[in-house]
Amino acid sequence: MAVRRHVERIVSEPILTPSARISAAIEILDDILARRRPAADALKDWGLAHRFAGSGDRAAIASLVYDGLRRRASAAFVMGAETGRAVTIGMLRLQRGLAEPTIASLFDGARFAPEPLTDEERTRLKQGSLGNAPPEVAGDAPAFVLPSLEAAFGDALAEELRALGRRAPLDIRVNALKQTREAAAAALADLGAAPTPLSPLGLRVPTGEDGRGPALHVDPLFLEGGFEIQDEGSQLASLLAGAKAGETLVDLCAGGGGKALALASLTGNGARLIATDADPRRLAPIHERLRRSGAEVEVRTPRTGKARADVLADLDGTVDRVLIDAPCTGTGTWRRNPDAKWRLRPGSLANRVAEQAEVLDRAARLVRPGGTLVYVTCSVLPEENDAAVDGLLARSGGAIASVATDLSVVPGLSEKIRRTGRGVQMSPALTGTDGFYVATMTRTS
Numbered sequence: 001m002a003v004r005r006h007v008e009r010i011v012s013e014p015i016l017t018p019s020a021r022i023s024a025a026i027e028i029l030d031d032i033l034a035r036r037r038p039a040a041d042a043l044k045d046w047g048l049a050h051r052f053a054g055s056g057d058r059a060a061i062a063s064l065v066y067d068g069l070r071r072r073a074s075a076a077f078v079m080g081a082e083t084g085r086a087v088t089i090g091m092l093r094l095q096r097g098l099a100e101p102t103i104a105s106l107f108d109g110a111r112f113a114p115e116p117l118t119d120e121e122r123t124r125l126k127q128g129s130l131g132n133a134p135p136e137v138a139g140d141a142p143a144f145v146l147p148s149l150e151a152a153f154g155d156a157l158a159e160e161l162r163a164l165g166r167r168a169p170l171d172i173r174v175n176a177l178k179q180t181r182e183a184a185a186a187a188l189a190d191l192g193a194a195p196t197p198l199s200p201l202g203l204r205v206p207t208g209e210d211g212r213g214p215a216l217h218v219d220p221l222f223l224e225g226g227f228e229i230q231d232e233g234s235q236l237a238s239l240l241a242g243a244k245a246g247e248t249l250v251d252l253c254a255g256g257g258g259k260a261l262a263l264a265s266l267t268g269n270g271a272r273l274i275a276t277d278a279d280p281r282r283l284a285p286i287h288e289r290l291r292r293s294g295a296e297v298e299v300r301t302p303r304t305g306k307a308r309a310d311v312l313a314d315l316d317g318t319v320d321r322v323l324i325d326a327p328c329t330g331t332g333t334w335r336r337n338p339d340a341k342w343r344l345r346p347g348s349l350a351n352r353v354a355e356q357a358e359v360l361d362r363a364a365r366l367v368r369p370g371g372t373l374v375y376v377t378c379s380v381l382p383e384e385n386d387a388a389v390d391g392l393l394a395r396s397g398g399a400i401a402s403v404a405t406d407l408s409v410v411p412g413l414s415e416k417i418r419r420t421g422r423g424v425q426m427s428p429a430l431t432g433t434d435g436f437y438v439a440t441m442t443r444t445s
């Protein structure tokens, strides 16, 4: 307990005034908007050029920048310009709910503070509204995906986009290999950790007004493998995979291992679990996470270049259950990664759709007759979800069939989740989670 409190104090020591932090955020947003730079790169560069800033300052500035990106289109609409300054002012009003006098007091022109508000900015703050904004502006989404979002959400479009524009909660998954959720909640009581609404292994840790949470990655319980930081939606997708002890399971797109660790924990290390990923660099962090968590997973790292070979060839036609946590546009994670929505291009959606067909075809060859395929994305776009499943069903000529995903493993989920043609869709508005899609299939012959 004492260790955790001490760590928090160190990381949140403020050096910059709130106004100076806003000036920094404006500068960084200008860099992102004008040079189309990834937010993480622009923030890193600012940090390198301003080494005196404390980690608390950096976190607060990052929070301002990410809130600005969440409301980039709507804030620019209200303020009549798409500059770092306009987006920041509009965001303080729309996202943080600050009134015009409070914003004016932050923009006081003092040393390191932004220039005072102009008359036009004051008027726009008082009178500006999103009443006549087009849906993609009011909902802060790129215009080219609007037809797909409309197809996904129908009449709920505006509400769903609003929810995707809010901040994500800070969720952890308790590692059942180490302790119960109750024991973890007791150990994290000083952080206010409380059970998440749906996942039986989830705890939610309160964040501050600016969205910042405690430094969980240096928490003693985390370092002992007691929990992983994982959105409740990702936890639910792992549960819906239906893994059972005694099965041979493949996590085909394991990445850093978020779901592989969850599957090992859910089966009490009772399954033979094999994890791989096309990209060895994405897979690399899994080793340290396995060591910490006590999860037993056979990791198969592919070679690249000339020695490249299929590391799963020996398993073809034998696997009981394959999890395909497919590469996707991540449209369901816009709350967490608002930069991604403005970096999304039609070409990247087409590339992800092609990769999805590739991983689905590979998974279909792995599964034994009667075995199960579980296809997961963190996207809400039908092209990456039902259409991808339809594609595999058609290509398989009847060998792969769609089956209902068993929702009974998560009490209360069935009433909240949306059924699509082939699977189920979670979303911030429906389930309070990231936008995960899950579809289940079986090999008939």
Ligand SMILES: C[S@@+](CC[C@H](N)C(=O)[O-])C[C@H]1O[C@@H](n2cnc3c(N)ncnc32)[C@H](O)[C@@H]1O
Binding pocket: 252, 253, 254, 255, 256, 257, 258, 259, 260, 276, 277, 278, 279, 282, 325, 326, 327, 328, 355, 358, 359
């Ligand atoms: C959504 S991420 C996986 C996240 C991970 N399962 C987790 O829970 O932390 C998708 C992964 O698919 C991998 N991938 C892309 N194409 C692939 C392919 N053809 N075969 C296997 N993995 C692939 C990417 O490298 C990426 O790590």
